[in-house]
Amino acid sequence: MTHPTLATQDSGRWVHDLPVSLGDYREMLLANLIMIGEIPAPAFDEAARIEFVKQRFTECGLQKVSSDSAGNGLAVLPGQNGGRSILLTAHTDTPFPDTVAHTLTVSSDRVTGPGVADNSLGLAALTTLPTILEGLGLGFTHDLVFMADTRSLGKGNLEGLRSFLTRADIPILAGLTIEGVQLGRLDYISLATLGGEIACVTDTTNGTANADTIAALNQIITRLRNIPMPGEPLTRLVLGSIAGGTSYKSPAHSATLRFQLRGESDTVVDGIAEEILTICEEVATDLELGVNFDVIARTRAGGLSPGHPLVQNALAVQESLGINTLAPAHSSAASVFLEGGLPSLTVGVSRGENRGGVNEYVDIKPTLKGLAQVIGILRAIDGGCCGED
Amino acid sequence: MAKIDEWLNNNTFHYGQFWDIKRLINTKEKRNIKVSLCIPTLNEELTIAKEVVLFKSELVDRYPLLDEIAVIDSGSTDRTLEVAESFGADVYLSSDILPHQGTRRGKGENLWKAIHQLSGDIIVYVDADIKNIHPRFVYGLVAPLIYRPEIHYVKAFYDRTLADETGIRPSGGGRVTEILVRPLFSLFFPELAALIQPLSGEYAVRRHVLERIPFPIGYGVETSHLIDVYSEWGLEAFGQTDLDRRVHRHQPTRELGKMSFGILHAFLTRLRSRGITGEMPPLTPILRQFQVNEGKYEQVVYELPEEERPPMIDIPEYRERFGANDN
Numbered sequence: 142m143t144h145p146t147l148a149t150q151d152s153g154r155w156v157h158d159l160p161v162s163l164g165d166y167r168e169m170l171l172a173n174l175i176m177i178g179e180i181p182a183p184a185f186d187e188a189a190r191i192e193f194v195k196q197r198f199t200e201c202g203l204q205k206v207s208s209d210s211a212g213n214g215l216a217v218l219p220g221q222n223g224g225r226s227i228l229l230t231a232h233t234d235t236p237f238p239d240t241v242a243h244t245l246t247v248s249s250d251r252v253t254g255p256g257v258a259d260n261s262l263g264l265a266a267l268t269t270l271p272t273i274l275e276g277l278g279l280g281f282t283h284d285l286v287f288m289a290d291t292r293s294l295g296k297g298n299l300e301g302l303r304s305f306l307t308r309a310d311i312p313i314l315a316g317l318t319i320e321g322v323q324l325g326r327l328d329y330i331s332l333a334t335l336g337g338e339i340a341c342v343t344d345t346t347n348g349t350a351n352a353d354t355i356a357a358l359n360q361i362i363t364r365l366r367n368i369p370m371p372g373e374p375l376t377r378l379v380l381g382s383i384a385g386g387t388s389y390k391s392p393a394h395s396a397t398l399r400f401q402l403r404g405e406s407d408t409v410v411d412g413i414a415e416e417i418l419t420i421c422e423e424v425a426t427d428l429e430l431g432v433n434f435d436v437i438a439r440t441r442a443g444g445l446s447p448g449h450p451l452v453q454n455a456l457a458v459q460e461s462l463g464i465n466t467l468a469p470a471h472s473s474a475a476s477v478f479l480e481g482g483l484p485s486l487t488v489g490v491s492r493g494e495n496r497g498g499v500n501e502y503v504d505i506k507p508t509l510k511g512l513a514q515v516i517g518i519l520r521a522i523d524g525g526c527c528g529e530d
Numbered sequence: 531m532a533k534i535d536e537w538l539n540n541n542t543f544h545y546g547q548f549w550d551i552k553r554l555i556n557t558k559e560k561r562n563i564k565v566s567l568c569i570p571t572l573n574e575e576l577t578i579a580k581e582v583v584l585f586k587s588e589l590v591d592r593y594p595l596l597d598e599i600a601v602i603d604s605g606s607t608d609r610t611l612e613v614a615e616s617f618g619a620d621v622y623l624s625s626d627i628l629p630h631q632g633t634r635r636g637k638g639e640n641l642w643k644a645i646h647q648l649s650g651d652i653i654v655y656v657d658a659d660i661k662n663i664h665p666r667f668v669y670g671l672v673a674p675l676i677y678r679p680e681i682h683y684v685k686a687f688y689d690r691t692l693a694d695e696t697g698i699r700p701s702g703g704g705r706v707t708e709i710l711v712r713p714l715f716s717l718f719f720p721e722l723a724a725l726i727q728p729l730s731g732e733y734a735v736r737r738h739v740l741e742r743i744p745f746p747i748g749y750g751v752e753t754s755h756l757i758d759v760y761s762e763w764g765l766e767a768f769g770q771t772d773l774d775r776r777v778h779r780h781q782p783t784r785e786l787g788k789m790s791f792g793i794l795h796a797f798l799t800r801l802r803s804r805g806i807t808g809e810m811p812p813l814t815p816i817l818r819q820f821q822v823n824e825g826k827y828e829q830v831v832y833e834l835p836e837e838e839r840p841p842m843i844d845i846p847e848y849r850e851r852f853g854a855n856d857n
Contacts (some may be wrong), residue, residue: 168618172587175580179662200592244661244777249613392590 152520153461159513160462163275170269171247173197177268178254178261181239182239184297188212190233194268194289201271203287211304214289218271218281220523225314226284227522229270229515230302230474232293232318233265236497251493253502258493262321262503264289266490266512273512280524283314297479298336298438306481315451315527316485317518318474321493324507324514325465328472328487330444331479335402335436339421341385342431343394354396355385357428357468359492362398364420368413376413399437404461404469407442440476450526451484451518458517462510484527488514533765534724541681542726543771544672553592554669558676564597566650566673569619570640571601574658575608575751581656581663582617588665590618595669600648601642601658602627610658613852622647626846634837637731638751642839645740646848651678652676653740657731661777671734674769682739683759684769685725688776704729711789712755715795721765722756729753729793739763741854745839749789750796754838757774757800784819788834791817 166527182190191214198206201523203216214233217226237243245254252262262478267287274281291301306313320326341354362380370376378400385396401418404410425432445452447469459466478485490511493503548554558565567589569581582599589595601614601621611621625633627643641655652675656667671684707729715723722728729752744756745751759767781789801807835848842848 168583168587169591171583175584176664179848242777245580246576246661247583249575249579249609249616 156458156517160509163509163512166273173268174265175245177265178245178257179243181243182234183238184234184292184294187233187291197268203271209215211301212291213301213305216287220281220283222282225312226286226311228286228316230288230290230318231267232260233289233291233315234294251502251504255499258321258501258503259496260321262490265318265321283523296437302477313483317480318487320489323489324491324511325467326489327455327466328470330348330471331476332403332471333407333442334440335410335414336438337400338435339436340433341400342395353392355393358396361424374405376409378402440473443479444475453522454526455486455518458514505522539770544565545773547697548669548673554673564650565652566648567596567599568644568655569601569658570637570660571610572604573606573608575610578610578614578658582614584620584663586618589694602644634747636747636854638747639744642745645842650663651737654734668772670771681769682736682767684734686730686773687727687770706786706789741842744841746796749792754796755794792836
């Protein structure tokens with residue numbers, strides 16, 4: 142079999158014209174976005190949202206609609222020849238607890254609400270795609286596995302995706318991860334990242350009960366900022382959030398810092414993590430309080446090369462659609478695929494802003510190009526750009 | 531009041547009973563019923579898109595329960611009509627419908643004109659300001675009419691409180707319902723007190739009922755419907771469906787005063803026409819409220835004409851369009 146690339150003229154023209162054909166599915170995508178986005182789905186509590194997605198998978202005639210032990214929602218669109226499957230994923234969880242009002246608003250050009258970009262739109266695209274493929278009469282050689290994966294964010298640490306790739310007995314050819322934003326992203330590399338949490342707590346076991354945990358955390362932060370971060374390989378420390386205490390007039394009995402260490406080298410990141418552990422132990426001893434350092438998420442460095450046929454075909458798809466490809470960023474999902482030796486890409490469906498806020502929004506107009514891009518890349522993978530069985 | 535208990539048992543539904551929409555559509559097609567959705571609007575640019583998108587995608591394209599979606603507008607000054615049309619709704623200015631009948635300002639006017647403009651055998655009305663809109667707001671109301679030919683008018687109600695440890699929970703309406711409407715019904719039409727939320731803006735009704743009742747143009751329209759339908763067809767003609775939860779704008783107390791004024795107008799007019807009360811002085815259209823302005827008390831006067839549109843069956847253009855006869 143030849144390996145048709147979408148850089149060829151015919152394929153490029155087909156992809157270029159695809160958004161027009163997708164116009165009929167705009168309301169369906171938005172309706173799925175509204176209904177998905179209004180079901181709260183904090184990490185580890187995504188069951189209701191998964192049930193809805195599985196119901197949609199059933200309604201559009203997918204096979205083997207099911208959940209696995211990690212709670213992922215799964216379904217299969219059988220290909221003509223079977224063999225290895227193409228895994229299409231979108232993470233189900235959002236950073237918002239169910240106490241936040243999950244009410245979306247729709248204007249003529251955007252949809253606004255908590256989690257709408259990360260990742261309700263990505264999940265809505267995954268949910269709408271089977272209907273679109275059927276409507277367009279598009280068949281595939283390989284099986285397409287649709288997966289709404291769970292426990293992706295924060296302490297979830299991509300557990301759903303990792304669990305599936307570790308345990309599933311389905312041979313996978315490649316993975317395509319759909320995120321709500323940003324259109325134009327084409328992520329195929331994975332950085333070494335370490336998400337950490339340092340908690341200072343009053344230690345009452347020795348009777349001294351030093352309660353000034355905020356001062357202790359301040360000392361730790363000062364020392365973390367003094368750790369030299371190499372420029373080559375590039376390494377950064379991001380202090381993401383702090384919390385502590387209950388009142389302005391009482392010493393805090395607990396204080397917590399969350400941070401991320403990211404870089405191009407696993408060795409360097411591991412070495413800095415050792416330094417952080419030492420700092421925590423020293424502060425705990427000096428100030429006579431408890432300091433706990435937990436690693437809550439970890440990804441490994443690696444990924445595809447820019448010249449990989451999957452990357453090249455995806456670039457051609459984006460170019461055909463007039464999508465401005467953004468500078469490659471790292472994808473934590475790519476790290477999990479990499480652990481399984483699988484090529485993967487992460488793409489975004491639309492443009493949007495205010496991620497993580499209740500006023501998070503996505504633009505409606507670019508979504509048709511975003512969907513067309515996903516279909517174009519799927520066809521490239523199906524056509525053989527990631528090799529054959 | 532055994533009749534009320536029986537009615538509550540037989541004619542009170544939960545939308546979850548109608549989850550099988552394919553079955554519902556099969557029955558609709560077998561019975562050759564057309565269903566129209568009417569969304570009355572006035573400056574609803576912020577919420578209308580979501581309603582139209584959801585209803586069109588889910589209940590026209592995916593499950594063809596609705597035969598038309600129409601937005602009937604009182605003259606919005608924002609982009610309500612443009613937005614609704616861009617997502618696939620049929621949009622109409624109320625003043626363009628039955629132009630020879632003139633134009634009145636009020637939600638009831640839009641509901642009345644919808645009977646002429648829309649073609650369905652069932653018309654379902656849904657307010658445009660619902661933030662948590664969902665397909666259940668339509669299929670939960672339409673389903674009892676499709677499955678139960680003896681039911682003509684289905685009202686929505688919404689559960690507002692969680693059960694306490696006794697398992698008993700008060701299930702009721704808003705402030706105007708509990709302070710004004712339910713006490714009035716209890717006094718004069720006790721069976722109607724069984725409607726849990728008589729003022730909800732979501733209901734589905736058969737055309738042959740809608741065309742035979744008058745429409746107050748203002749706040750009294752829901753109350754008058756209940757009394758008029760009850761008087762003609764009895765409690766058995768009603769159903770009510772629990773739609774779980776409705777998130778919408780909170781009305782300030784002063785607005786509730788205007789609402790109560792319109793309701794009382796419609797109510798007292800019906801008491802008088804049925805001979806339940808004796809002679810009453812003419813009902814004034816003037817509502818007086820009061821406020822303090824820079825330390826001085828002053829009255830705020832609202833003129834709220836509670837005019838009523840006649841039954842649509844009496845309008846010649848309607849009779850011509852729908853071939854209506856006197857039977």
